Amino acid sequence: MYLRIGFATLCLSLTSLCFGEGFYTQKEPTRDGIGKVYMGREISQVVSQHAIRWLERPDREEEERPSLVMENLELEADDVVADIGAGSGYFTFLMAPLVPKGKVLAVDIQPEMLKFIEGKKKLKRQPNVDPILGTIEDVNLPENSVDLAILVDAYHEFSHPREMGESIVEGLKPGGRLVLLEYRGEDPSVPIKPLHKMTVQQVRREMEAIGLEFVEVRDFLPIQHFLVFRKPVQPNL
Numbered sequence: 001m002y003l004r005i006g007f008a009t010l011c012l013s014l015t016s017l018c019f020g021e022g023f024y025t026q027k028e029p030t031r032d033g034i035g036k037v038y039m040g041r042e043i044s045q046v047v048s049q050h051a052i053r054w055l056e057r058p059d060r061e062e063e064e065r066p067s068l069v070m071e072n073l074e075l076e077a078d079d080v081v082a083d084i085g086a087g088s089g090y091f092t093f094l095m096a097p098l099v100p101k102g103k104v105l106a107v108d109i110q111p112e113m114l115k116f117i118e119g120k121k122k123l124k125r126q127p128n129v130d131p132i133l134g135t136i137e138d139v140n141l142p143e144n145s146v147d148l149a150i151l152v153d154a155y156h157e158f159s160h161p162r163e164m165g166e167s168i169v170e171g172l173k174p175g176g177r178l179v180l181l182e183y184r185g186e187d188p189s190v191p192i193k194p195l196h197k198m199t200v201q202q203v204r205r206e207m208e209a210i211g212l213e214f215v216e217v218r219d220f221l222p223i224q225h226f227l228v229f230r231k232p233v234q235p236n237l
């Protein structure tokens with residue numbers, strides 16, 4: 001009897017430790033997935049540091065038009081921006097010159113990525129870039145400190161999207177924006193693995209669940225959605 005209760009408690013604790021407070025379920029992983037399901041979506045595997053060369057590929061401008069992303073971000077010179085899941089810092093270093101009186105906080109969980117960003121910071125002499133080591137659940141940003149959080153091709157691979165989302169919301173200033181770039185999940189012609197794409201409906205469902213307001217989706221990019229959310233001035237939750 002005691003043994004059975006003990007075992008049940010142990011299983012429950014392990015489940016909540018691994019899968020959060022009932023936000024997640026687990027299934028057999030599909031190809032490129034981790035088998036963990038959040039709001040009906042299987043989470044994808046993380047892109048490793050070996051992909052740095054791919055993230056920095058010279059034809060990225062032609063394929064994904066990051067220069068158009070910069071125009072659409074409408075950055076102010078003194079903005080504090082958090083590039084979450086910054087990877088090699090490809091977007092970090094496009095944004096940093098646009099916020100000369102502000103800064104870009106480049107957050108990633110892979111120390112190798114942050115080391116690469118440090119190297120690039122020296123090479124490019126870009127002092128307003130701060131690499132930050134996050135955890136799988138926490139962006140490690142000061143509360144109410146960020147004007148814009150941007151997540152480029154990263155959110156779908158967060159192993160703890162709920163906790164990460166809540167931590168990002170905490171870091172945003174009231175009225176601060178969250179911009180997500182995700183490969184278009186509705187479009188089968190986008191040549192990206194299915195778990196690395198997201199639909200507008202799914203992104204909205206997940207962002208609204210953490211109290212963000214949907215502002216708009218701008219579809220000016222060749223293969224990605226550009227989705228804008230805002231942290232309410234008065235919290236919704």
Ligand SMILES: C[S@@+](CC[C@H](N)C(=O)[O-])C[C@H]1O[C@@H](n2cnc3c(N)ncnc32)[C@H](O)[C@@H]1O
Binds near residue numbers: 086091138152154
């Ligand atoms: C596909 S890369 C995209 C990198 C970059 N945004 C770009 O578009 O060039 C996704 C990045 O998200 C990072 N990542 C995964 N989970 C994370 C988490 N919980 N917090 C911060 N970064 C995370 C990975 O380490 C990886 O560097």
